[in-house]
Amino acid sequence: MVQYSQARFDTSFAALSDVTRRGVLEQLGRSDTSISELACKFRMTLTGMKKHVRILEEAGLVATEKVGRVRTCRLGSRQLRQEMAWLAKYQKMWAARFDALDELLEEMT
């Protein structure tokens, strides 16, 4: 398989491994949202939401900007194309393995 930046994959897949963080990305896909609005929408403390946003920010998936007392979040510049490519290759490999198994079983019966 192609060698992508493994550290990048670690952080992006870890960022995606939480239901709230995936929800935040979906919300930001609809509109830019302040951290306090996000906390309210996801029924979470401000501190809890800040932690999630920080993880998304470190993965490059979210960008934030503070204007006055409000910190607004928007989708970051990082896409997830390479992660998609990895999954697509995995699917292909998976299908090939199971096809081979099917053939073996057919030969045996």
Next chain:
Amino acid sequence: MVQYSQARFDTSFAALSDVTRRGVLEQLGRSDTSISELACKFRMTLTGMKKHVRILEEAGLVATEKVGRVRTCRLGSRQLRQEMAWLAKYQKMWAARFDALDELLEEMT
């Protein structure tokens, strides 16, 4: 976005968030491999590799079978189609957001 099983996504993305675990999946895509061979290939203790395999097993991505004293690993029956679909929708949403931003910038200049 479509509501998939969120708990399932949590475990699969978490399973993918480690370079060794992704490497194990790639290896099992090539051939079934025993845990001790995997430990050797990834220069890891047997205990360390067992932990990784357990996480992959819990996510349904790896299946293991013990014959005598050897535990062999192969790809599990679970595919990652829905995770791919989530990423594809995310990409689309991302592109739409950035297109909208481009248009806004063009209007302003």
